[in-house]
Amino acid sequence: MKVIRSREFTAERAWSALPIASMNGVTTRLHWTDAPYKWHVNDGEEVFAVLDGTVDMHYRKDGEEHVAELRTGDVFFAGVGCEHVAHPRGAARILVIEKEGSV
Structure with a gap:
């Protein structure tokens, strides 16, 4: 049992993540960021x-x-093959669900 107050989560650097769960090869992580990521395509x-x-x-x-x-x-x-990049406007907290080990 775990309760996570997402609005209270911060990190020392952009895109740091708090692992929440790993289920059948799929991860769920809470990210904090105040800077853009990079253009990428997930696997x-x-x-x-x-x-x-x-x-x-x-x-x-x-x-x-x-x-x-x-x-x-x-x-x-x-979806598979979608090239994208996230640009937060100030600080943001994002829940990301993806294949384990993905970019």
Whole structure:
């Protein structure tokens, strides 16, 4: 049994994570960040849920870059092959569910 107060979670550096669970090869982690990540393509599907803050999710579709504004409570799904990068506006806390060992 574990209760995590996501709004209280902070880290010393951007994209540090608090591991929450690993189930059947899928990990769930809480990330804190105040800086962009990097353009990447996961080696599996990814669910990205903003728990606190605002994040601009940049992604490429058919060779064109798009931006989706994600606010608290919003969820972004990156399917296999979806190139994307998250740009928080200030501090944000994000729940990430993905294949264990993914980028």
